[in-house]
Amino acid sequence: MSIEIKAPTFPESVQEGSIATWHKQPGETVFRDDLLVDIETDKVVLEVVAPTDGILAKTLKEEGAIVLSNEVIALINEGAAAASVVEVKEEPVENNGQEKTASPSARKLASEQNVDLQAVTGSGKDGRITKEDVAHVGGSGIPEVQADSRTTASSSISIPVGDRIEKRVPMTRMRARIADRLLQVTQTTAMLTTFNEVDMHKIMDLRSEFKDEFSKIHPGARLGFMGFFVRAATEALKRFPSVNASIDGSDVIYHGYQDIGVAVSTEKGLVVPVLRNAENMSIADVERTIAELGAKARDGKLTMEEMTGGTFTITNGGVFGSLLSTPILNPPQAAILGMHSIKERPVAENGSVVIRPMMNLALSYDHRIIDGREAVSFLVAIKEMIENPAKILLEI
The missing domain is CATH 3.30.559.10 (Chloramphenicol acetyltransferase-like domain)
Structure with a gap:
């Protein structure tokens, strides 16, 4: 069964975004809440995560491509392929002699919020602990789409000193939008x-x-x-x-x-x-x-x-x-x-x-x-x- 992965819903003030980085490639196994892609808009960089376990079958947009609100950008094949490698991807959590598993994103959130995974009841397949389970125990809702702290290529430029070298780097969407708005102000x-x-x-x-x-x-x-x-x-x-x-x-x-x-x-x-x-x-x-x-x-x-x-x-x-x-x-x-x-x-x-x-x-x-x-x-x-x-x- 193929599941469509869509770009998030942009507010009225944001018309479009662009694919910044694909963190998974076609053919790779993905788990629920795994980060798939960063989408850069005029104001923030948004994360799109996997809604379920499966295999990333196809990406419909390359890095740098323009995407619209709710546009389909990838397909995930939901099936047993992902479950077969759960033990490799997920670490067991001791719980009174019983083993439970937790997704990587759940472990990361538990570490950030100091949540004891032994006290978390998993709602995923075979009792697996998901990010939502940890968020519920920690008392904070975690949206499926979050702003990202990663820097893009144009935000960190390294140029050798002493050589007559030029480096051409495209503006990020945020920087380009800032430039457009500043120019608009002076003209209007x-x-x-x-x-x-x-x-x-x-x-x-x-x-x-x-x-x-x-x-x-x-x-x-x-x-x-x-x-x-x-x-x-x-x-x-x-x-x-x-x-x-x-x-x-x-x-x-x-x-x-x-x-x-x-x-x-x-x-x-x-x-x-x-x-x-x-x-x-x-x-x-x-x-x-x-x-x-x-x-x-x-x-x-x-x-x-x-x-x-x-x-x-x-x-x-x-x-x-x-x-x-x-x-x-x-x-x-x-x-x-x-x-x-x-x-x-x-x-x-x-x-x-x-x-x-x-x-x-x-x-x-x-x-x-x-x-x-x-x-x-x-x-x-x-x-x-x-x-x-x-x-x-x-x-x-």
Whole structure:
């Protein structure tokens, strides 16, 4: 019996993908949950796993080929051929004198989640333990399609030093999509940037005083600067709705919620996971969620849903040492806030010159729907809240 292996269902924002790597070749024995192929889309690399035991009979798409949502890409012959080599492929698990077997993916997941396989009841053929069995015991659902952390050929380039050598490497789909979107922004928006500077000393003093206590009370959260900026941005967006708007054809859409995208740099390119309903999140919620999304981004585990949408974006080039930059809009959003590195500078304060840790802020915005007055006022509002953190808590 032949079983069709299909590409995953892509969301509306993703039109197609391409075959990145086949991990199994025609004629090879495969087991349920074995990784068959990586499919690279504009945003993530997706894994497609075997739905059952059998032999990979045929691959219908070569590496590099374009695939559409739910398109058939391979065929598996389900039968006894795979079962005949189960003992070679799977290791026995001691269970009170009785032997059980576990698939390689089940063993890997059990190791990652510290699950004792002896406590797992197998639901597979002849009591074999599957990945779903381990996931159920571990308390987490494991989807059939996951983002992958593997790097592609263009993400790690090695060129000998001292020779006049050129190496031509095709762009990954993600890098090509990023290039297209950046070019689209410059051609289709009236982008303008306004700048300001913010005195960070009160935020830094607050952070130094409470960061240890904050981490103890809020496990998984570390008190950083991004939590304050996200909270300040959500409050400012409430005051200036056009900064939180977007253009759809000849219409302007005003969003009654604040979904804040936070730019994260990965080996494969820049991704922007989204904090949903950031206006309802505390600083601890923001820091914890950013930490979780950042880890998933670096591991290539972000889902499509976690990267789509968003009404406003914050990017922090300061972590790389950037002193000043002009961030590019993330369409269809109308504005993006750029944070930069903190440098001590002499500033005038109450008629005296003092040394303060200063950060440059940049707000790029679409001048078609945001006037200069609104953009400048928005940035000043963020500046005032950061320089006086009590205003964030009091929402004034």
